[in-house]
Amino acid sequence: MVGHTRTLRSDQPQHANSPACHTTRQSRPAEEPKTNDLHDLTSYNSGIPNKAFYLAAIAPGGHAWERAGRIWYESLRSPQVRPNATFRSFAAVxxxxAGILFGADERKAVAKAWHEVSIAV
Known part of the structure; x- marks a missing residue:
């Protein structure tokens, strides 16, 4: 398997079909992968929550694990996150x-991060 690295900081698209990496917002990518391979689909969609995490992590400053890491970890442990969770339902969690752990300002920062990747909270 050939690996690659992508930066979430860049304003330039990293993958042509990844909506999270486009500089302009859009509701759907131009073309989804034509595959039944779960690995391909997982990689294709991973940029969306990864970019939201990155944006939430840099919003307050400091280290990602201090706030965003804890928010994502506790969210993944939540019984509200089911195997069939959507981006929107995970964004809501x-x-x-974020509000429970760190208050209204952090909740707003996380909601804004999801909004930046075109996921409404």
Whole structure:
């Protein structure tokens, strides 16, 4: 398997079909992968929550594990996150957890991060 690295800081698209990496917001990518391979689909969609995490992590400053890491970890442990969770449902849980753990300002920062990757909270 050939690996690659992508930066979430860059304003330039990293993958042509990844909506999270486009500089302009869009609701759907131009073309989804034509595959039944779960690995391909997982890689294709991973940029969306990864970019939201990155944006939430840099919003307050400091280290990612201090706030965003804890928010995402507690969200993943939440019984509200089911195996069939959507980006929108996970976004709602992370926003809620941010408010519980760190207050309204952090909740707003997480909601804004999801909004930046075109996921409404």
């Amino acid at each position: 992370t926003s809620h957890q």
